[in-house]
Amino acid sequence: MLENMRIALVGLGSNKLRTVLTMLGITIGVAAVIILVSLGQGVDNYVRQQFLGVGTNLVVIFPRQNDQGIIRRLTLNDVRAISDPFKVPDALAIMPQRTVTRTVTFEGRQISVRVLGVTPNYITVRSRSVIVGQFFTADDMDSQARVAVLGQETAKRLFPSGTDPIGKNIRIMGISFKVTGILNAVGGSGFGASDDDLIAAPLTTVQNRLSGDRDLSGARPISNIIVQARDNQSVNSLAGQLREALRQEHRISFRDEDDFQIFTQEDLLGSLGKITGLLTVFLAVIAGISLLVGGIGIMNIMLVTVTERTREIGLRKAVGAQKIDILVQFLVEAAILALLGGSMGVLVAAGSTLLVSKAIPELNASVQFSSVLLATMISLAIGIFFGIYPANRAASLNPIDALRYE
Secondary structure, eight states: OHHHHHHHHHHHHTTHHHHHHHHHHHHHHHHHHHHHHHHHHHHHHHHHHHHHHTOSSEEEEEEOBOTTSOBOOEEHHHHHHHTOTTTOTTEEEEEEEEEEEEEEEETTEEEEEEEEEEOTTHHHHTTOOEEEEOOOOHHHHHTTOOEEEEOHHHHHHHOTTOOOOTTOEEEETTEEEEEEEEEOOOOSEETTEESSSEEEEEHHHIIIIIOOOOOTTSOOEESEEEEEESSGGGHHHHHHHHHHHHHHHTTOOTTSOOSEEEEEHHHHHHHHHHHHHHHHHHHHHHHHHHHHHHHHHHHHHHHHHHHHTHHHHHHHHHTTOOHHHHHHHHHHHHHHHHHHHHHHHHHHHHHHHHHHHHHOTTTOOOOOHHHHHHHHHHHHHHHHHHHHHHHHHHHTSOHHHHHHOO
16 A cells, blocks of 8 residues: 555655646645635524523514414503413513614714613623613612613714713704713624614603503513523423413403514524524535545546556556556546645645634634534545546456557
C-alpha cells in the first residue's frame, strides 16, 4: 500500500497543473458544503440564544379561531382565571401584554414605535433590567399613570443628541407620557420584533388611552399572555394546567377545539430548528453538486492517465502484477487526488468561516470537527467511486496489447 501511495504521488507530481485543476472541483465542493453547514449551525444557535434570552421556562398564550371561524380575543378575565394557584399551581409569574404601534413625538421629532402595555413583572418574566431610572409600579397600573420606559434604540431615535431622557415628556398619539427609565440592551429580537426598539407602559394605560378596542363582551383585549413556569421540569405540566383553566373559562365542551394557542419555548425552538435545518440541508445539497462535478473530473483525468500509462500497465503485468494490484494502484491514486482536494477545501472553508465570524460576530460560526470528518469521508468516497471504472479498465488490459500500445 505504501508503494502504491508513493507511485500515486509521483504520478500526480509529474503533472502538477493538471492535478491542481482536477482537485479544484473537489476543493470548491467541500468548501461550499462545510461553509454552508457551519453557517446553518451558526444561525440555529443564534436563534436559540435569542429565544432563550427573552426569559426562561416561558409559556405563551395566543388567541386563535374557534370552530366557527371566530377569533376570541384574550382579556384580563383570562388572566384572572389562570392566576388561580389551585388551577395553575406551576405558574411562577403571569404577564399579560397588549401590543400596539403608535406615533411618538418629542420636540418636533416623530417616530413610529412598538408600545407594550405590560405589568410590573415584565422585568422578571422577560429577564430585563432598568439601567437608568426605574420601572413603573403596581400603583401606576392601578392609576393608569402616563409613564413610559424606553428601549435603548428608541431612546437613541428620540434623543439623538444625547439628552438625558429621564423626566422628559414625550407624546404618544398626542398624549403626554413621562419617561421614567431606560431598559438594558439585549440585541436581536424577541417574539418577532426588536426588544431594544420599544416603549413599555402600564397595561391599563395602553388599553384605555392608546387603544379603543373591545371584544363582544365589552372587555378590553390583550395581545398575549406570557406565563413563567417554576422550573424547567414543570413547563409541560404548566401548559396542560393553562389549557384546562382556559377551557373552563371559555366554557369549551370536550368535543370542541381550543379557541386559543399555547406555545412553550421548546415548541417555538423546535419549529425554527426544523426550518433552519431544512434550509441548511437544501443549501448543502446544492453545494454538493460541485462535488459531483469534481468526481466526474477525477474520473475523466484517471481515464486519461490510464491511456497515457498503458505501456507501464502492460510491463507491470508482464513481470507478474495481478489484476488486483493494478486496480488498487489506480484506486489509491484517485483517492489521494480526492483527499488532497478535500483537504484544500477544508482549509478554504476554515478561512472563509473565520472571515464570516469576524464580519458577523453574532453568528459565532465555526467549522465543526464533525463537518471536517464528513467532508473527508465524502472526498474519499468520491475518489473511490469515480476511480473504480478507470482502475478496472486499467486492470482489465491485456498485457500483450498494452505492451504494443503506442
